[in-house]
Amino acid sequence: MPRHALLRRPALTALAATATLTLAACGASDAGAGTTTSAADAESCPGEVLDVVASVSQWGSIVEQLGGDCTNVTTVLASSAVDPHDYEATAADIAAFTDAELVVLNGADYDHWAADAVATLDPAPAVVDAAEVVGIEGEEHAEEEGEHAEEEGEHAEEGHGHGGVNPHLWYSPEYVQTVAGAVTEQLSELSPDAADHFAEQAEAWEADLQPYLDELESLQSSAAGRSYAATESVFQYTAEAIGLTDATPEGYRDAASNETDPAPGDVAAFEAALTDGSVDVLVYNSQTEGSVPEQLRAAAETAGVPVVEVTESAPDGEPSFVSWQLDQLQQLSNALGGGQ
Template sequence: MSHPLTRKTMRTLASILTCAALALSVCGTAAAQTARVSVVAAENFYGDVVRQLGGDHVQVTSILSNPDQDPHLFEASPKTARALQHAALVVYNGADYDPWMDKLLAASKNAKRTTIVAAQLVGKKSGDNPHLWYDPATMPAVAKAVTQYLGETDPAHKADYDARLQTFLASVKPIDDKVAALRSHYKDVPVTATEPVFGYMADAIGFEMRNQRFQLATMNDTEPSATDIAAFEKDLTERRVHVLIYNSQAADAMTRRMLKVAKDSRVPNISVTETLPAGKTFQQWMISQLDALSGALQGWQR
């Protein structure tokens, strides 16, 4: 025999249902808050910029992130392939800097995945200097493309993404200002480098960059000609250049040789890297290298 529900029982049941509904609502809200856009960046400087643009709404994995590793020696692993399989957005350099990305993406088809290639955004192709992140125009272009994607994919947070983009664009202005200041003082000053990592930034400053055949040979892992080596050493010993720029992540025997000649000839040198150092943002990294360059050129007189 069934018993009618008492008022007390009905109130208790109503309370339980209300609490349950509230709990589901809270869980739903929490789930919505923790559902982040999965992003894989081939290089950690692109990953850093995506984090700045996406904040808590993105989950970023950077593949090349060891500042002590020569990026040219990188080999993709199954772990890399798995990360790409689950990524909603992939950001990479292109222009043959990270050709393993094209192979991995081709082997890991995903119709819902979006790719942003920096080289395509700034009109660079195979055969061009691939160190695009040193071109002051590159990161703003990448940032705008990433923000457009995030706003379309996650419209609930579009206002936050747009605000973060404006903050980012304002934060790279000091880099442009530093480049302009260096250009005003050191345009046409002859400098040299062991490879063209810093090439776009050097162009923006307006340096006369010497020994470019030597640099290309180093970048392509080929032996510079005897003539190019002799010309490089002569520039250093006769102090025809005012600073030597070298890639500390790929310091081979020839690079060490040129550093010694520069030191013996009292030509200042500065180190640049291909990977974002730990604990720094992209902006801090660029400014610190420009500051080092400015310091190395302090004694120069026009």
């Protein structure tokens, strides 16, 4: 399940610190998921108020905005101290799904604990699975769907690989908008009298998103001909959207996405790339720490390669997808501007 647990430094509990790196965050559920709720304003809602549960805050914060006065939104995994890739749901997390009328999941095996919880519900709630909405499938789906199953299954056993699927869908401006559209559609279907309200909320959300889209567009010119390397894959969809070339050495990238430890040679190749000028910026996931990423960061700093910090989910206390993302993009803009 974890895509990059191997790179992680046990951070949360003394117990985890004694575990192997790959299992580092298994104790993380002790820290709690930081479940949050946002309540509807029933008096202002022109239709039926809906109970919505989002698996992770990356989608939960967007759903809150789209639902406006007409949704009670529970976000199960809302603490940035918890790694979603490694997360093991508690009984309370699973119970949070019980009365949901709509569940919003990331899918692509990112939050399979949530998909598993939803599968047990009777009656089944409506589900927006972001990966399904954008046409990306995780390994479990591939296995269920026959033809690919044997190949994928074998591959999966070796490295619990995700069939090459990058699950960080909220880092794609296109996917974010597509998924938001699907959420609005479901909300309107479930509470038709509130459809106008949901349409207004969607319009307001799109307006809020504009500065983020503008920043991406302006980054396209500064990213032209430039390259980045990344300690892991979280930023990949955004980098693709702005046309920044991925210069992460292949061996390292493959190891990170197959959840195997990068070989010393892969790490050395990465350090060499940082030193020889072939990388314009290092994208560093500060939410996924580990000795290898730290070593790479130090190498970048020594070589004068700017480091841009990104996070898997919005930092605690940052409820807005847009301001979270904008902050990162502005760091990137500065890094690219300063590196010329």
